[in-house]
Structures are given as structure tokens and as C-alpha cells.
Amino acid sequence: MSTVTSGEIDAITGDGRERNFAIYVLSFLLWPVILSTCIYMTALGLAADHAALYFNITYICLALGLFTLERLLPHERKWLRNDGQMLADLAHTLLNKGFVQVLVVVGLAIGVAEVAASKGGGFWPAHWPIAFQIMLGLVIAEAGLYTAHRVAHEWSFLWRFHAVHHSAPRLWFFNTGRFHVVDTVTSILLSQPLLFLAGAPSEIFIWVTSITAFIGMLTHCNIEMRFGPLNYVFNTPAVHRWHHSRIPAEGNSNYGENLMLFDVLLRTFYCPKRRPPANIGINDPMPTKFLGQVAHPFRKDQSTLAASRTAIDSH
Ligand SMILES: [Zn+2]
Numbered sequence: 001m002s003t004v005t006s007g008e009i010d011a012i013t014g015d016g017r018e019r020n021f022a023i024y025v026l027s028f029l030l031w032p033v034i035l036s037t038c039i040y041m042t043a044l045g046l047a048a049d050h051a052a053l054y055f056n057i058t059y060i061c062l063a064l065g066l067f068t069l070e071r072l073l074p075h076e077r078k079w080l081r082n083d084g085q086m087l088a089d090l091a092h093t094l095l096n097k098g099f100v101q102v103l104v105v106v107g108l109a110i111g112v113a114e115v116a117a118s119k120g121g122g123f124w125p126a127h128w129p130i131a132f133q134i135m136l137g138l139v140i141a142e143a144g145l146y147t148a149h150r151v152a153h154e155w156s157f158l159w160r161f162h163a164v165h166h167s168a169p170r171l172w173f174f175n176t177g178r179f180h181v182v183d184t185v186t187s188i189l190l191s192q193p194l195l196f197l198a199g200a201p202s203e204i205f206i207w208v209t210s211i212t213a214f215i216g217m218l219t220h221c222n223i224e225m226r227f228g229p230l231n232y233v234f235n236t237p238a239v240h241r242w243h244h245s246r247i248p249a250e251g252n253s254n255y256g257e258n259l260m261l262f263d264v265l266l267r268t269f270y271c272p273k274r275r276p277p278a279n280i281g282i283n284d285p286m287p288t289k290f291l292g293q294v295a296h297p298f299r300k301d302q303s304t305l306a307a308s309r310t311a312i313d314s315h
């Protein structure tokens, strides 16, 4: 039997402390560093005139990076377990991503942004530095995204569709795109026209769409990270985990897609100091297969379920 000397114990705990400190520092750096890298890649893509190609490469690298980090530094170890819904998650993602990219590409190809800009969209401050224009684009889009998301929670008819997203039993990068396609279309219809009306140029549409995709995947990832004051500015995983709570009083909060601006202003921001719930999802039944989930909101008995949730929420 081998014995461990006190010197060896000191060395072990010393190493452990250093490792813990390194992980602690890393947990603050990960989110901003990953997002900045994605933003840098988007800038390179736009400069090279290959925005879609660079976006897709960055998005795949982001997914692979988050997959690896979820295994190295998981926030909830039990969320690593297979929930049997990966095919459904993938099918929703492909349908939604395909739909959004087709809308953006077709929109750019027919020059919707340029036409809108020339017709009454004159107030867009094209002379501002690009970073400020992107921030303005994000705030304008957020007004629509926040409204769409809040209405999806508060209007029982739309909740039926949004419930597909909330029925996920765990959060990880892979179910970022788990939205009913009707839910996706509603948020696009409420956010994109605002940018058109503002006269935002094509480049701003690409920036806003790309940043929304990057922040969205980061928001759902199951990685142990810390955010400090960033929680009040961006839709971080810490803030979004509360949004997935089973308890409507907790989940009916943090509606921001990218920014928490409207949640802070309209008092729907919720991020207490304690650990967010690991047992997430909805209390009503939801099929686990893709086609079942797509069809589920259209079933007749859904109206009573959605109404019951609204009644619970109002208490
Ligand atoms: Zn929601």
C-alpha cells in the first residue's frame, strides 16, 4: 500500500487550487472571447465578399467548439445525457436555418434592403462607425424579437408553437434551433420589417442575423461560465436558463433574444443569485418526435392546455 506524504498532499492541493483558479478565470473569458471570434470571422467574410460561406464555417466551428467545451466544463452534468430527441432537434434546426437563410439570401438578392432604404428609410445613420450601426441594428431588431417572444408566452395561441422550444428537457448547443417553424416565422415577421423601415443596409441585416445566430447557440450551451454585469446587457446562458424554468413565474421573463435592454426597461429581467433549475421543460405533454411536435400545436385539445398556462401565469 502506498502512503502519501504531507508534501505530496500540499503539491496536489496546490495544483488543484491553481487549476481551479485557471478555470475560474477561463469561465469569465469564454463567452466574450468566443463571441468576439465569431464577430471577427463575420467581418472577414464581409470584407472577402463571402459572408454566407464565412458564416456557415464559423457556425460549424462554433458548434464543434461548444460540443467539446460542454464535455470538458459542463454546467449540468445530467444535461449531457441523451434525451432521445436529437433527431427532432436537428430537423427543427435544419428547417429553421434553411428558412432563415433562404429569406435573407432572397431578400438580399432582390434588394429589399436597398429598396426600403431609398423609400423613406432615410433616417439610417450610414455615416456612423460600423460598430455603432450594428448596435443600432441589434436594438431595433430586438424591439421586434422581444415583442414576438413575449407575445408567444402571453398569448395562448402562440404559446402552443413556442411550447415546442420550452419542452426541451435539457439545454445544450444542439437544441438552439429547436423552434416550431411558425414560431420562427412570427419572430422574423416582427423583427425584420423594423430594420427595413429604419432603412438599414444589407450589411446590417447580415450582421444582425449572424450575431443573433451566434448568441443564440451560446445562450443554450451547457458550459460552466460566469458573466458578471454582462447578464444585464446580453442574453447569456445564465439568464436564459431561468427562462427555461418549469415555473411560469420564473420562465415568463428574460424575453430578449440578444440584448436584455427591453427586459431591464420593462421589468421582465430575472436573474437571482441562486443556481437556475436543472429540471427544466413544460408541465404539459409534448411529443418527442419531430413530426409529432410540428403537428402538436394544431391539435384541438391544445387550446385548453395553453389557456390553462395563461391562467397559471396570471397568478
Ligand atoms: Zn420562451
Ligand SMILES: [Zn+2]
Pocket (backbone or CB within 6 Å): 165, 220, 240, 244
Ligand atoms: Zn431557449
